[in-house]
Amino acid sequence: GAVVSQHPSWVICKSGTSVKIECRSLDFQATTMFWYRQFPKQSLMLMATSNEGSKATYEQGVEKDKFLINHASLTLSTLTVTSAHPEDSSFYICSASPGGASGSYNEQFFGPGTRLTVL
Amino acid sequence: DAKTTQPPSMDCAEGRAANLPCNHSTISGNEYVYWYRQIHSQGPQYIIHGLKNNETNEMASLIITEDRKSSTLILPHATLRDTAVYYCIVRVGRSSNYKLTFGKGTLLTVNP
Numbered sequence: 001g002a003v004v005s006q007h008p009s010w011v012i013c014k015s016g017t018s019v020k021i022e023c024r025s026l027d028f029q030a031t032t033m034f035w036y037r038q039f040p041k042q043s044l045m046l047m048a049t050s051n052e053g054s055k056a057t058y059e060q061g062v063e064k065d066k067f068l069i070n071h072a073s074l075t076l077s078t079l080t081v082t083s084a085h086p087e088d089s090s091f092y093i094c095s096a097s098p099g100g101a102s103g104s105y106n107e108q109f110f111g112p113g114t115r116l117t118v119l
Numbered sequence: 120d121a122k123t124t125q126p127p128s129m130d131c132a133e134g135r136a137a138n139l140p141c142n143h144s145t146i147s148g149n150e151y152v153y154w155y156r157q158i159h160s161q162g163p164q165y166i167i168h169g170l171k172n173n174e175t176n177e178m179a180s181l182i183i184t185e186d187r188k189s190s191t192l193i194l195p196h197a198t199l200r201d202t203a204v205y206y207c208i209v210r211v212g213r214s215s216n217y218k219l220t221f222g223k224g225t226l227l228t229v230n231p
Contacts, residue, residue, distance in 0.1 A: 043221045109165065112162050
């Protein structure tokens with residue numbers, strides 16, 4: 001199946017700093033990428049949907065100025081957590097969907113996740 | 120998208136079939152049933168999806184009732200590595216733009 005990678009797999013940062021997480025589709029072009037957040041013992045919550053070359057669509061309650069998403073190419077999307085605080089500590093997961101003629105079912109393929117800890 | 124109801128947890132003996140139920144009584148005609156699973160501290164993994172007919176792949180079988188109000192995911196010979204949270208999701212269409220809404224899922228524990 002299609003492979004999605006995330007980097008880094010885990011990161012620890014100080015409060016007030018910014019952290020960038022990368023999501024890459026390794027063997028397909030992703031017209032759409034999704035960013036999720038998962039707190040301990042909870043389900044995945046969608047944060048935003050990004051389409052290559054256009055602005056991301058954020059879910060209600062997600063601050064777009066705090067969680068900056070860039071989907072500059074068909075294989076890379078980045079999530080930047082700006083001025084991170086301890087309450088932003090979470091498991092961040094991206095997914096990518098092939099879309100178009102190359103996607104047989106357009107299901108989402110998920111990355112392995114990035115564990116962010118803000119001290 | 121229609122909501123789904125799943126039991127919070129289930130146990131299964133290794134080597135036996137695991138049957139995971141899902142209720143989606145408000146599903147509409149153009150909504151598909153998708154199953155994903157998430158092993159602890161990993162990203163979700165796609166398992167299978169269907170619209171009306173039963174489906175089978177190398178991982179599992181999906182049985183959808185005739186009225187489409189419920190479905191069952193079947194892992195024919197569960198192994199310890201199948202221990203995970205299983206999510207049943209209904210989603211409109213197959214477009215890449217359609218988001219997935221995750222519920223709480225079912226924690227399947229496969230016991231030796």
